[in-house]
Amino acid sequence: MGIKKVMVIGAGQMGSGIAQVCAMAGYSVTLNDLNEEFLNKGLGAIGKNLQRQVEKERISAAEKEEILANIIPNVELSAAENADLVIEAAVENMEIKKSIFTKLDEIAPEHAILATNTSSLPITEIAAVTKRPGKVIGMHFMNPVPVMKLVEIIKGLATEDEVYKEIEEMTLALKKVPVEVEDFPGFVSNRILMPMINEAIYTLYEGVASAEAIDEVMKLGMNHPMGPLTLADFIGLDTCLSIMEILHEGFGDDKYRPCPLLRKYVKAGWLGKKTGRGFYSYE
Template sequence: MEPKTIMVVGAGQMGAGIAQVCAQSGFNVYLNDMNEAALEKGISGIGKRLDRAVEKERITEEDKNAALERLEPSNTLEDAKDCDVVIEAIVEKIEVKTSVFQELDTHAPAHAILATNTSALPITEIAAVTNRPDQVIGMHFMNPVPVMKLVEIIRGLQTSDETYKIIEQLTHALSKTPVEVNDSPGFVSNRVLMPMINEAIYTVYEGVATPEDVDTVMKLGTNHPMGPLTLADFIGLDTCLYIMEVLHEGFKDSKYRPCPLLRKYVNAGWLGKKSGRGFYTYD
């Protein structure tokens, strides 16, 4: 099966980025969201990013218009009936994702692959609520999607070799680099990254150094392009906390215990850049 039409469920930052990359790569794309305002914002954001790409001469005006023509807004999951691949990119809550996958399973054609962009949740558990667990797979894009080259492809317990091969080929078609990962809490990227961020937060919590100095040490001392606390603010402190909780629950190991300061900031509504305040203050 060679995919031609893709549905992306969720028009937030990740979903809109995935839809943009798919449309630019020549696929027909439904960008789906039940929230009309979120859907409009997602489509508008894609247009603005493509305009900037034209201004910087990365693509032509014709390329931009062709991508936008391949992009169609959707507010019903019934549109999955026309799709070869569905990529879900909604909130990181297992009960919400499984509910969406159950509905997608009823609408998508029998050959369609159902993928999830989850950054930490178990693929096997999501697949189990469908009648096609062999055609369910993880497809974890990095943020920002149009820029970052990596896609973690996560096999669930029942994911077939054929499903993996199709998604691997699709990833190459999107000009991304696929890495095969087995189903485990946090996969590779977040299992390594989030404990580092959590430990950086502990150094602030324990008074070892300020956020600015922690970030400077990691940028100049270990050649990170962005300090871990700046990165945490960019990701969203609520997302960081949630992933640490998934790791802590999944491994039952105290080394994954979320820092109390991280929990305190989230409870205060200091979620990072998106809320205007995290470890740094934003306009």
């Protein structure tokens, strides 16, 4: 059975982006979150993104309205009873994800695939709380979702080959590039990216150079579009710390030890762009 109806759980930056690209590809999308305030914020972000596409003449105003009509907001998990695919994009916390997947397993139809947009947590562990581990898979989209082409597709220990193929085909329908990755902490993207960001933070912590100088070296010397400290601010320093802790615990290797300065900033509430202060000030 092909995927026609998609439910996205979480209307934050990632979830709203996933809902947008699914709706643009013609899927019927249910966007779910805990309350209407979160949903309205997510729908507002989608509307702004699409309006920019209209202004750039990439889509027409009529196409924008068609895309928005494909997205149905809903605060009830029970809406999963009609889904062919559920993509969970909630907070990066294993206990919360396990709770969501336990409920989804009871609600979603037998044929439905349950996917998680986790950036670092084990797919196999999430799948183990369901009675359908063969139909659980990782779909790690990159931020910002409408712009970035990559989707890491992560098979858990029990994920069926047919499920992988179906998700791979859907990813191509979204005009994204699917890359198969095994179920290891951080997968590929964050296993490489986060230690680089963490090392940049150590470089600042040890007084080797200023934040601006570190970012300039990586932009001009390594041709990175954005410096690692600026990127950390955009990702969220709490998210960076969480992923480094998952890598440290998962591999048991001190090369993944989070920098004390990263911990200090998170404890201070300096989480980056979203709080107005991180390695740079956004006031």
